[in-house]
Amino acid sequence: MRTIPRLSGSRGHIQTRRFATAVAMATLNINSKYKMLSGHEIPLLGFGVYQTPANVAEDVTLHAFKTGYRHVDSARVYRNEQPCADAIRKAGIPRSEIFFTSKVPPRAMGYEKTKDSINSSFSQTGLDxxxxxxxxxxxGGKEARNGSWRALVEAKEAGIIRSIGVSNYGVHHLNELETYIAELEESHGKGKGGEISxxxxxxxxxxxxxxxVDWCKERGVVCEAYCPIIRGQRFGEKALQHLAKKHAxxxxxxxxxxxxxKGFVPLPKSITPSRIEENADIYDFEIDAEDMKALETTAYEPCAWDPTTSND
Ligand SMILES: NC(=O)c1ccc[n+]([C@@H]2O[C@H](COP(=O)([O-])OP(=O)(O)OC[C@H]3O[C@@H](n4cnc5c(N)ncnc54)[C@H](OP(=O)(O)O)[C@@H]3O)[C@@H](O)[C@H]2O)c1
Known part of the structure; x- marks a missing residue:
């Protein structure tokens, strides 16, 4: 059965997120959120902080909050969870309106190490x-992946983590995880396997x-897009230049x-105040269906690492 995440806007309306190009995009605004399989909401625009130095992370995150972002994408390996959390505390915005993400580092795969990673995130951030x-x-291999997942499920059950998921998984890793979740449900009871939100x-x-993306759509898993602006490397592409001119x-x-x-949750990163604002100023125009298609290519050209193809 196809499960479809739902889109909610600032006025609290909920709208079905079918295939993104078919959605009435005029309803999108900076406060738009999707409802995840966990039941919690995720703001559609995220603020990425990979390679944001710890000594500027608080200031730029505060600038992002002032601009209207309510979602910060950090990770243990970015070494800036603490200044991001400081910004969350200092922003003067209710904690419940801010969405904060962290990630298990590759070196912390496996049940025990993932528990340690989660504990370290809490001791560094001081978040509840x-x-x-x-x-x-x-x-790290199947056993380590499953162990990490079990630690995330337990943290979610304990109420300290609200939603859980994965990054850089290929379809073969996703299928493996889906099987593991079914096994946990079988052995521990319904709802005990966790859900990939x-x-x-x-x-x-x-x-x-x-x-x-199809695997996720079938199951209602929200897809976050990292490197959504390809680190600035493709700005000269003809199709892109054409649309930039067309929409000013x-x-x-x-x-x-x-x-x-496309129905993704983009996570643009910038430490430049004017770019932080520019990247959030995306709600006063709409790309029509034909142009959406024309922009998409069949290329497979990552600009970052690509662990999805890993076979270990
Ligand atoms: N899960 C993963 O494995 C993974 C991997 C990579 C990234 N991520 C997440 O995704 C986020 C975004 O990815 P990313 O940081 O690699 O790439 P990105 O957001 O596509 O690009 C960031 C780069 O583009 C520049 N930039 C930002 N806005 C711009 C604008 N409007 N005009 C021109 N240049 C602009 C930034 O420069 P300045 O900062 O100097 O302004 C920075 O150099 C990360 O911060 C992280 O949260 C996750």
Whole structure:
């Protein structure tokens, strides 16, 4: 059965997220959220902080909050969970309106090490709960992946993590995890396997990952898009330039709007205040269905690492 996440707007309306290009995109705004399989909501626009130095992370995160972002994507390996959490405390915004993500580092795969990783996130951030915790990459072998998942499920049951998911999993890793969840349900009871609320991948017009995105759509898993502006490396592409001119927007804004309209949750990163604002100014135009198609390619050209193909 196809499960479809739901889109909720600032006025609290809930709308079915069918195939993104078919959604009435005019309803999107900076406060739009999807409802995840966990039952919690996730803001559609995230603020990425990979390679954001710890000594500027608090300031830029505060600037992002002032601009209207309510979602921060960090990780243990980014070494900036603490300044991001400081910004959350200092923003003057209710904690319940902010969404904070961290991730299990590849070196912490396995049940015990993942528990330690989660504990370290809490001791560093001082947060009462973390909204989303992801397995950063499918490394370490099946036993370690399953062990990490079990630790996440337990943290979720304990109420300290609200939603759980994975990043950089290939379809073979996703199938393996789905089987493990079914086994946990069988042995421990219904609802005891946890649910994959979110998957995070490099996703953009030159890396559409149709197999993975379809897997998620079938099950109602929210797809987050990292490197949504391809680290600025493709701004000169003809199709992108054409759409930027057509809508009087920048190539970065076109790429982010494309990502939203695909039904993804884009996570643009910037330490530059004007770019932080530019990347959130994407709600006053819409890419039509024909242009959405024209922008997408069949290329498979990651600009970052690609653990989805790992076979260990
Ligand atoms: N799960 C994973 O394995 C994984 C991997 C990579 C990334 N991520 C997540 O996804 C987030 C985004 O990915 P990313 O940081 O690699 O790539 P990105 O967001 O596509 O690009 C960031 C780069 O583009 C520049 N930039 C930002 N906005 C711009 C604009 N409007 N015009 C021109 N240049 C602009 C930034 O420079 P300045 O900062 O100097 O402004 C930075 O160099 C990360 O921060 C992280 O949260 C996850």
């Amino acid at each position: 709960y973390i909204d989303l915790y992801l397995i950063h990459a499918p490394y 979110v998957g995070q991948w490099e996703l953009h017009p030159w890396l559409a990952r149709r197999d993975i 927007k920048t190539p970065a804004q076109v790429l982010l709007r494309w990502s939203l309209q």
